[in-house]
Amino acid sequence: MSTGATGAAKMEQVSRALPAKIFNDSPAGGFNDKFNRLPFALSHNLGDHPLFALDRLTELAKTLWALGGAKVVLQEGGASFENRWDEIQVKALSFINGIRDIQESGSWALLKSVQEDPDYKECIDQCVVELSEVTGVDLKKEITWIDGYIFIASPRSVTPHHIDHESNFLLQIHGSKSFNVSDPNDRSVLYEEEIEQYYAGDLSAATFKPVSQEKAYVFPLEPGAGVHIPSKGPHWVKNGDEYSVAFSINFCMRETDRKARIYQCNHYLRKLNFVPTPPGQSALKDRLKMFALGQPGKSKAGNKNELLRQNLKRLDRISKLFGGSRGSESTTESKAV
Ligand SMILES: [Fe+2]
Known part of the structure; x- marks a missing residue:
């Protein structure tokens, strides 16, 4: 060159x-x-x-x-x-x-x-x-x-x-x-x-x-x-x-971003001792989780990790409200969500 x-x-x-x-x-x-x-x-x-x-x-x-x-x-x-x-x-x-x-x-x-x-x-x-x-x-x-x-x-x-x-x-x-x-x-x-x-x-x-x-x-x-x-x-x-x-x-x-947000929700649900349903298996559950997450922020993300994870703080706060520190082990009393 x-x-x-x-x-x-x-x-x-x-x-x-x-x-x-x-x-x-x-x-x-x-x-x-x-x-x-x-x-x-x-x-x-x-x-x-x-x-x-x-x-x-x-x-x-x-x-x-x-x-x-x-x-x-x-x-x-x-x-x-x-x-x-x-x-x-x-x-x-x-x-x-x-x-x-x-x-x-x-x-x-x-x-x-x-x-x-x-x-x-x-x-x-x-x-x-x-x-x-x-x-x-x-x-x-x-x-x-x-x-x-x-x-x-x-x-x-x-x-x-x-x-x-x-x-x-x-x-x-x-x-x-x-x-x-x-x-x-x-x-x-x-x-x-x-x-x-x-x-x-x-x-x-x-x-x-x-x-x-x-x-x-x-x-x-x-x-x-x-x-x-x-x-x-x-x-x-x-x-x-x-x-x-x-x-x-x-x-x-768009579609994989949407699934990513449901996986984020599922991460916190599992910490709360639920058994989360993977994305794509229940349209209703997916919609409810998307609703709980809110719309992706419009703030300018510096990179794709920021874009992907900008809702995590909100989820973390919600999880703590419900005692999300109990750990991730499922028990026989766990509920599917
Ligand atoms: Fe890679």
């Missing part, structure tokens, strides 16, 4: 270089059948694209760092599938060196909100248009929050087992990885209580279980390959022998 190009000239270069079509048609049972329900493989045309070359990504990281708000994360790459996020050490290295020397630095880097740079925003906008067409879902209408991530990881780095609220399309750009995803509705690998705890603020609530690997969908990813991860699909990743770059389009949707 030429460093002498002006911003406008560079943008024009990249714009021209974006493929006319980023996503290729998925095999039967992909985009229009499994979207936000089950994981599936996909193919794309961004493999080894110059927008994701290490020197361009270093430039992007500097831009994001200058914006503040922890948009650049650099951690040790030697985690295990079972690690919690808060057990992984911050890398004692400048992010510039960590990314530039990623083949040897033993690092795991995450760039968030990459759409702050117009080149990447253009790429994400094109992805959303194409994904709306292939999924048959009007994503512009349904998306409540969107963020572009780029993961840059040293050889053999591991991403621990976790769930995300967001739906995700992850595109492998450079290097290879083994990407594992579970069915978000399989309660042998993801417990109802874990989802409730996640939505109450514990981002590592979903634990890796003995049965997790056995039941996982495993996607070997090379440049040009990708995977769709439905909201709350547990996933964990092991990179191959070369450094890896992956581009991830994350977004929240």
Whole structure:
């Protein structure tokens, strides 16, 4: 990438270089059948694209760092599938060196909100248009929050087992990885209580279980390959022998946001010794819980976690009023709600 190009000239270069079509048609049972329900493989045309070359990504990281708000994360790459996020050490290295020397630095880097740079925003906008067409879902209408991530990881780095609220399309750009995803509705690998705890603020609530690997969908990813991860699909990743770059389009949707608020309500109901009904099983109970929660605040959320959890304080106050400190163990006297 030429460093002498002006911003406008560079943008024009990249714009021209974006493929006319980023996503290729998925095999039967992909985009229009499994979207936000089950994981599936996909193919794309961004493999080894110059927008994701290490020197361009270093430039992007500097831009994001200058914006503040922890948009650049650099951690040790030697985690295990079972690690919690808060057990992984911050890398004692400048992010510039960590990314530039990623083949040897033993690092795991995450760039968030990459759409702050117009080149990447253009790429994400094109992805959303194409994904709306292939999924048959009007994503512009349904998306409540969107963020572009780029993961840059040293050889053999591991991403621990976790769930995300967001739906995700992850595109492998450079290097290879083994990407594992579970069915978000399989309660042998993801417990109802874990989802409730996640939505109450514990981002590592979903634990890796003995049965997790056995039941996982495993996607070997090379440049040009990708995977769709439905909201709350547990996933964990092991990179191959070369450094890896992956581009991830994350977004929240109206329906999953609604379920998230019901899970938050259920978390507190369980603390009050009730047996909460999962969202989607009783329209009446769902409506009552949404009523109890109130409308999502209109205040400006700084990030998706604030957006998701802005009603938690209200729930916490209500729970305390009713003695919510009694613990979460169910008894034979527990009531289903
Ligand atoms: Fe994730």
